[in-house]
Amino acid sequence: xxxxxxxxxxxxxxxxxxxxxxxxxxxxxxxxxxxxxxxxxxxxxxxxxxxxxxxxxxxxxxxxxxxxxxxxxxxxxxxxxxxxxx
Amino acid sequence: xxxxxxxxxxxxxxxxxxxxxxxxxxxxxxxxxxxxxxxxxxxxxxxxxxxxxxxxxxxxxxxxxxxxxxxxxxxxxxxxxxxxxxxxxxxxxxxxxxxxxxxxxxxxxxxxxxxxxxxxxxxxxxxxxxxxxxxxxxxxxxxxxxxxxxxxxxxxxxxxxxxxxxxxxxxxxxxxxxxxxxxxxxxxxxxxxxxxxxxxxxxxxxxxxxxxxxxxxxxxxxxxxxxxxxxx
Numbered sequence: 001x002x003x004x005x006x007x008x009x010x011x012x013x014x015x016x017x018x019x020x021x022x023x024x025x026x027x028x029x030x031x032x033x034x035x036x037x038x039x040x041x042x043x044x045x046x047x048x049x050x051x052x053x054x055x056x057x058x059x060x061x062x063x064x065x066x067x068x069x070x071x072x073x074x075x076x077x078x079x080x081x082x083x084x085x086x
Numbered sequence: 087x088x089x090x091x092x093x094x095x096x097x098x099x100x101x102x103x104x105x106x107x108x109x110x111x112x113x114x115x116x117x118x119x120x121x122x123x124x125x126x127x128x129x130x131x132x133x134x135x136x137x138x139x140x141x142x143x144x145x146x147x148x149x150x151x152x153x154x155x156x157x158x159x160x161x162x163x164x165x166x167x168x169x170x171x172x173x174x175x176x177x178x179x180x181x182x183x184x185x186x187x188x189x190x191x192x193x194x195x196x197x198x199x200x201x202x203x204x205x206x207x208x209x210x211x212x213x214x215x216x217x218x219x220x221x222x223x224x225x226x227x228x229x230x231x232x233x234x235x236x237x238x239x240x241x242x243x244x245x246x247x248x249x250x251x252x253x254x255x256x257x258x259x260x261x262x263x264x265x266x267x268x269x270x271x272x273x274x275x276x277x278x279x280x281x282x283x284x285x286x287x288x289x290x291x292x293x294x295x296x297x298x299x300x301x302x303x304x305x306x307x308x309x310x311x312x313x314x315x316x317x318x
Contacts (some may be wrong), residue, residue, distance in 0.1 A: 013189075016236065017189060018192070018234075018268065019190075020190055020191070020192055020193065020194050024194055044143075069143070069148075069151070070143070072144055072147065072180065072187055074179070074185075074187040074235070074236075075189055075234055
């Protein structure tokens with residue numbers, strides 16, 4: 001038996017990598033008067049569904065997907081949330 | 087010497103590259119569609135500029151898994167010459183043939199300009215037709231050309247003399263103003279440790295035809311031709 005899961009993947013630049021887009025958005029927010037805004041970092045959000053034998057299998061597969069394609073480990077970190085589809 | 091130019095959906099400098107190798111240098115040149123995996127008989131494989139597979143997700147991320155790129159990796163492992171230009175450089179880093187990554191330009195702009203480059207090493211086929219520390223001019227056109235690598239990787243690149251081109255001022259000095267995209271170490275082009283794989287953001291193929299008023303890039307291709315003519 002296999003189960004379908006919904007995955008939400010968050011890909012973010014590693015802290016050591018300069019994020020000029022985030023810096024631009026921070027300055028945009030400050031121009032709007034939000035002087036209380038600190039550093040802004042921009043990332044990617046990926047949604048996908050997958051079928052797997054169980055949650056452990058789904059996590060293993062998703063981890064590999066992130067490592068191989070969805071994120072570039074040289075510059076990015078990732079995390080994901082997994083929920084079984086009803 | 088036989089040349090192959092990989093063509094991904096979204097490549098747009100493929101014919102410029104072939105124009106140099108086939109028309110200016112008279113070399114047999116084969117266009118290799120991304121679904122092909124046979125590179126037999128090729129000496130030089132060029133991964134051209136453009137926007138492979140739309141550059142969706144990240145520049146070069148999807149191209150890395152194409153049958154053609156799997157074959158390019160094998161070609162490189164056999165010691166074959168591989169030249170990645172612009173998007174091709176991004177693809178080579180994604181494929182793990184070169185270290186580091188190319189990220190968004192420091193000032194967020196897409197830059198289309200001519201820049202000065204310092205040739206750092208001239209004992210490889212790619213650069214043997216240049217003089218040591220020669221300053222040349224090549225066009226750039228990219229939005230994500232800021233070279234990034236962690237400190238250890240950068241140190242290893244320096245230690246093994248893998249940096250072939252650096253962005254510089256007209257007099258060859260490395261100033262902040264002469265670094266168009268914020269690349270670490272002013273890096274514009276690097277090779278692998280063995281020296282047979284070169285990735286560079288500037289476009290030598292766009293500076294090869296005398297009709298365009300600049301032939302600084304032609305020497306790169308002539309160097310490869312000379313090296314292969316005498317047998318690498």
